[in-house]
Amino acid sequence: MAADDDGDRTKRRGRWVPFGLLSPGMIWLGLFFLLPLVTLARTSLSVKESRFAVDAKFTWEWSNFTNAISDYSEQFVRSFIYAGTATLLCIAIGYPVAYVIAVRGGRYKNALLGLVVVPFFTSFLIRTLAWATVLADNGPVLGMLERLHLVGTLDSLGIVQNGGLLSTHVAVIGGLTYNFLPFMILPIYVSLEKIDLRLTEAAKDLYNNGWQAFRRVVLPLSLPGVFAGSLLTFIPAAGDFVNARFLGGPNNTMIGTVVQDRFLVQLDYPTAAALSFTLMAIITVATLVYARLLGTDDLV
């Protein structure tokens, strides 16, 4: 009898274990994600009675959204073009790197991965400021281009503007690509690492050449990594304002710049909240569409 009771109790207790394990995460998310999100949603539909009022009055003010979108469509479009371009560049640069490390890395694998992560030992801000120094008018990159007499050519391509590399589209996109590249390399590396390379041997036995084996076997199997990497790159890049602030000029501002300005300079919390929500909504839809297209059934 007593033993049975104990067994029941253990079983009953067992049922609560998953909840127990989940609760720290759930409480954390509830307090620091869900609750602020609800506050933000309320703020985005509120009006401030006066400019320096701390609280906004909740009035279902949907015009916050229509105004935010119509006033800042330029920055929205620019943010998505910058983030999209940076993501594509990250794939173009990151995939070969991940491939070489995973397939040809051999005993240097860990060292190479370490090198990918090394820039992260300094802060995001410092890395961006370092880029600003490198691209500055008296910096090494422009100096080298001048010595190679390439400035004129690059100017006609729009990469150099008014004799400078900073305050251009290229500088901001370059900064985004640089800052988020490791987020692309690491997931692609993980997905490539898991592939059993004997599959490519099998493909070659079936009369595929090297390129076909890659395209038909390796590439499809690594798509989940590309998908994850794209999300990790695109989403933060679209909302970023640091790169636009330090590498761009007044014609390269992104939506993050606007949100920052609305919150901290204009004290216009409702518009800032509406902008943030619009950004989240667009990113959510884009992610869902992207997931559909790439087929994420066997995502890890």
Added chain:
Amino acid sequence: MGAVAGVGLVGPSLLAACGSDDKKTGGNGGAASKSLWFENWPAYIDEETVDLFKQASDLEFRYTESYNDNNEYFAKVQSDLAAGRSIGPDIIAPTYWLTARLINLGWVQEIPFDKIPNAKNLVPQLQNPGWDPDGKFSLPWQSGMTGIAYNIKTTGRELKSMADLFDPAFKGKIGMLTEMRDTVGLVMLLTGEDPATATMDTAEAAFAKIQGAKDSGQVRQFTGNDYMDDLAGGGFAACIGWSGDIGQLALDNPDLRFVIPEEGGMSWSDTMVLPNGTEHVANAAIWMNYVYDPENAARIAEYVGYNSPVAGVQEIFAAGDDFQKALAESPLLFPDAETTARLKVFASLDEDTEAAFDERFSSIVGA
């Protein structure tokens, strides 16, 4: 503006929380408390003065340099001040227009002038200024001039008018300040309007001119303090700048020049105010009295290179060593009467007008 206060997805109530983290470390008040906390702009005092004051006063003096941007600082402290809570520092250093806003909102305390005998040394032109008409709530920390800063190596010629900043020869090499009153004020003077009586109507021509320069790529960047790197590095041929900065930079780099445009320049002051909730008013008075002593004021002015609001500093420099004698002659530190007559202080804007100005300027700056 060294660092960026990046707060993306945070509600206003959470934003407020950022401002209050140091609150408990400020000491626990009381009349006998020895603590005092002054939060000032970066590089706005020599370290020696801080140390000397600690020795002379026997106070636990805490001097921080986290005041980086007027708007961001206001956003950080406004909910505490609105709720009547202490923000932590006993003295802060808002620029004159923010001082006016804080006074109008009733968020700052009267300065105990009866405990500050040296306040009599305040120069006459800063007594009862536009931002504090009764002169009860603020005491200037330093004043300065806004004009054109340029690197003669990049421009190849001396500049004298704001029109030079719109010269196509300098396309993409021009910087303007994110400080709205400085940039708009100088361009208003170019368009023949008086910034001291600015309205949205009289400022419109200036806004349109700045907008055009931004759209065409004439303006490379709108900056805060960081314009100095661009100017020294050749990224900017010319920009709108502050007198004291250029005075300091020119010591290392004689190519850097500063000029009050022939149309006129802007004058501004950063002030010391006592935010509501401050318990160490008496200690703050000891500090203010200390820095309004001409000897101490001279030491500070020698380091920061702006216009000291304390009378007698020039005489002390004139009697000092060679470096100080040169400072006494410097038009940046002690502008002559002719220059002073050409300086304007931007109009006091009421809440709605200020919002309209900020909004318009923001839309040009690109955010």
